[in-house]
Amino acid sequence: MFKKLFIIVMLFCVSSCVHLQSVSLTQIPAKKSKKVETEAHKWIILGFTFDNDYLDEVVPELNRRCSNGKIQGVLTKDETVNYFIGLVMKQRVVVSGYCQKA
Amino acid sequence: MKIFFAIFLVATYGCVVKHHAQFGEIDGRGGLGRRFEVKVSETGVNLSEASSVAKSLTRSKAAQKDIETVRDIISMFQMGPKTGNIVFHDDYAEKLLSMILSQCSSGKITGLSLIRESNKYPVISGEIVKVRGYCKLGKGGSSV
Numbered sequence: 001m002f003k004k005l006f007i008i009v010m011l012f013c014v015s016s017c018v019h020l021q022s023v024s025l026t027q028i029p030a031k032k033s034k035k036v037e038t039e040a041h042k043w044i045i046l047g048f049t050f051d052n053d054y055l056d057e058v059v060p061e062l063n064r065r066c067s068n069g070k071i072q073g074v075l076t077k078d079e080t081v082n083y084f085i086g087l088v089m090k091q092r093v094v095v096s097g098y099c100q101k102a
Numbered sequence: 103m104k105i106f107f108a109i110f111l112v113a114t115y116g117c118v119v120k121h122h123a124q125f126g127e128i129d130g131r132g133g134l135g136r137r138f139e140v141k142v143s144e145t146g147v148n149l150s151e152a153s154s155v156a157k158s159l160t161r162s163k164a165a166q167k168d169i170e171t172v173r174d175i176i177s178m179f180q181m182g183p184k185t186g187n188i189v190f191h192d193d194y195a196e197k198l199l200s201m202i203l204s205q206c207s208s209g210k211i212t213g214l215s216l217i218r219e220s221n222k223y224p225v226i227s228g229e230i231v232k233v234r235g236y237c238k239l240g241k242g243g244s245s246v
Contacts, residue, residue, distance in 0.1 A: 024124040052120050052217055052232075059213040059236070063130040071128040078123045095125050102131065 021078045028073035029098055036065040037096035044089050058095050066099035073098045119220045121185035126214035126235075134213055135238035138205040144194040146187030146220065146227040149173055149180070155225060186220035187227045195231045206237030 038061045042054040062071055074097040081090040128134075153173040157166045180188055203209065214235040221228035 021120075022122045022124070026127050047117060049118055051118055052123075052219055055123060055215060055217060056234070058125060059128055059215060059234075060134070062128055063134055063213070066128070066130060068131055070131060074125050074127055076123060076125045078120075091120060093123050097128070 017082045019080045019082070021080060022076075023078070024074075024076045026072065026074045026097075029100060031100070032073070032098050033101070034066070034099045035096060036062055036071060036099045037094065038062050038065065039092060039094045041090050041092040044091060046087055049091075054091075055093060058093065062095060062097065066097075066101075069099045069101040071097040071099055117222045119186070119222060120217060121220065122216075122218040124216045126216075127212065129212040129238070132238070134236040135210070136206075137234065137236055138202075139232065139234045140198065140201040140205055141230060141232045142195055142198055142201070143221075143228045143230040144189040144191055146189050146229040148187050148225055148227065149176055151225045185218055186229045189229050194229075198231065198233060202233060202235070206235070208237060208239065210238035211235050212238060 038058055040054050040058050040061075042049065042052075074095060077094040079092050079094070081092060083089060150173070153169050156169045160166060160169075202211065212235065214233060217230075217232045217234075219230050219232065221230060
């Protein structure tokens with residue numbers, strides 16, 4: 001009995017669910033060249049978070065991956081991953097696009 | 103001691119909730135340029151918390167019932183998808199465009215990121231729209 005209860009509790013505890021909060025997309029270029037992608041995330045414990053500055057590095061990082069180029073068709077996925085019955089979660093923003101070089 | 107903890111809790115309770123993040127096209131040709139940030143905010147009200155506070159201020163059962171009724175009536179007009187708490191002016195984000203252009207008069211803007219977030223405090227919240235971007239040099243060499 002205790003073993004079954006333990007397994008059920010563990011299943012609930014270690015399961016994780018992902019919410020897709022929003023998606024946005026800019027105009028897609030006709031000529032699709034190299035794809036670049038970056039991700040920024042932040043761990044949140046017990047819901048305490050005081051800024052969203054982790055997103056600051058997304059644009060410079062994408063620019064580094066496409067140096068002296070233009071990134072078009074930018075897809076932004078804003079999602080939240082819940083771990084451990086919502087006490088621990090990860091906010092994740094995945095940004096990808098096509099690097100166009102002249 | 104209890105008062106100290108209560109004040110400490112209220113003073114430090116200022117969690118930021120992100121509702122939406124969006125990134126625009128990035129033109130890194132010739133460098134990103136100067137970084138800028140503009141922000142608009144409006145005070146939001148958490149009806150549930152406001153009614154709880156109002157109920158705690160009275161011992162009259164009838165008054166508490168009335169507060170619940172008022173809360174329920176207002177809530178009925180707040181249905182549908184929303185981000186953050188309710189605000190009483192819906193045009194607070196309209197000045198963003200002019201604010202961005204005042205930060206970058208050359209108009210050559212790239213790497214725009216838009217973040218919609220709430221700064222939560224007891225009962226009220228700051229409903230924020232934050233835009234960050236990079237201003238490229240104009241013809242005269244000025245990025246202002």
